[in-house]
Amino acid sequence: MPAVQHMKWYGWGVEGVSFHHEDKPALRPFVQEIIDLDLDTPPGRQVQLSDLDIPAPMIGDELLAELRGVVGEENLVSEDEDRVVHTYGKSIRDLMRLRGGDLPRVPDVVVYPADEDEV
Template sequence: MVETQREQSGSATVAPNMVWDAWGVAAGHQPLSAQIRGLLAQVFGISGEPVARRDEHDVPLIPTTLTAADRSGLAGIVGDEHLTTADIDRLRHAGGKSTPDLLRRRASTPQDAPDAVVFPADHPQVLALLKYCAEHGIAVVPFGGGTSVVGGVDPVRGQFATVIALDLRRLDTLTEVDPASGTATLGAGLTGPQAEELLGAHGLSLGHFPQSFEFASIGGFAATRSSGQASAGYGRFDDMVERLVIATPQGTLD
C-alpha cells in the first residue's frame, strides 16, 4: 500500500519485554507440577526442582566499545533518550530465544552483547542511522520482538569494532487501512497483538498466529517469511505482503 498521512497513533498495548534468560514474561512463569517433576525423576534421574535464577543485573557483559563521538552522532539522530548503553538494555538484546541462546546466557564469563541499543521513531531516522553506521564502520542488527531461534538477532559484529541493536518498537503504527480491499500499512515494530488491536478497530484481523505471535513483530514476520498454525487458512506471511518500504544504507527500497 502507498503510505499516506498517519491515520492512527501507536497501539495502546505496550509491547512487553521478555525475560532475558527464558521465553515469555516473568508474570507468566509457572512452577513444574508434581507430576512433571516425577516424570523427570523417573526418566532422567533429576529432581525437576527449580534452580536459583541469576538476577539480570548480575550478568557480566563485554564492555561497550561505542565511542563518545559515535554515541553523539547516533544520539543526534534519535535523541539521547532513545539511545542506551546500559548493561540491562544490552543484555535484553543479546540474542534470540533458541535453546543454545538460553544456555549460553547461563555462562559465568562475560557475554557478548550489542554495544548500544537505538530506538528510531520512523523511516527517516532508520535511514539516517544506517547511513551513519555505514560511514563509520558500525554493524547494525535490526531487532523486533527478539523471538528468533535461528540467530537472526545475534549481535554479530564481524570485522567491525562496534555493533548496535536497532530496536524497532517505536515503529508501531497503523498508517493506512482499506477495509474494501483488505489491505493495511503497518509499522515494522508492531507486535502481533498490537496489530490485532489496531486492525480490530476496523473490523479486521491480520490472521497470522505463529507460536511467537505474542512477542514477534510485523517486520520479523516479513523478514523471515513467517508461517504458523493458521498458515493453512491464510497462507504464509510472504503470501500476505503486497508491498514493502525498506530502509537500506543506500537509501529507500520501495
C-alpha cells in the same frame, strides 16, 4: 526511554508473566515422554543479572553523538539489562549461553528508532 515492554533477559516472555503446567494435566507426562524432562523437578538456582560479567560499553563518543542526532537521547538505552536482552536471540541454545554467563560480545547501546526513516 521508549514505551517498550521488555522481554526477560533469562527466558521467554515479559517480566511478570510466567507459564504454569499445573493446570494442564497432559503436559507433564507429554514433556517427560518426549524430551525426558520432569517438570516437577525443582529448578536449580536461577542466575541473577548481577552474577554476569557484563563488559562495559566501548562505543565512541562520536558514534554515540551521531545516533543521538538520528533517534534522540530517549531512544538510546545503555543499561546492562537492556544490553544483555539484545545479546542473543531467544532459542534454547541462546538462553543456555546467557544463563551460563557466555557473553563474548554485548551491544554497547540499544537503539529504538521511531520509524523507518531513522533506520
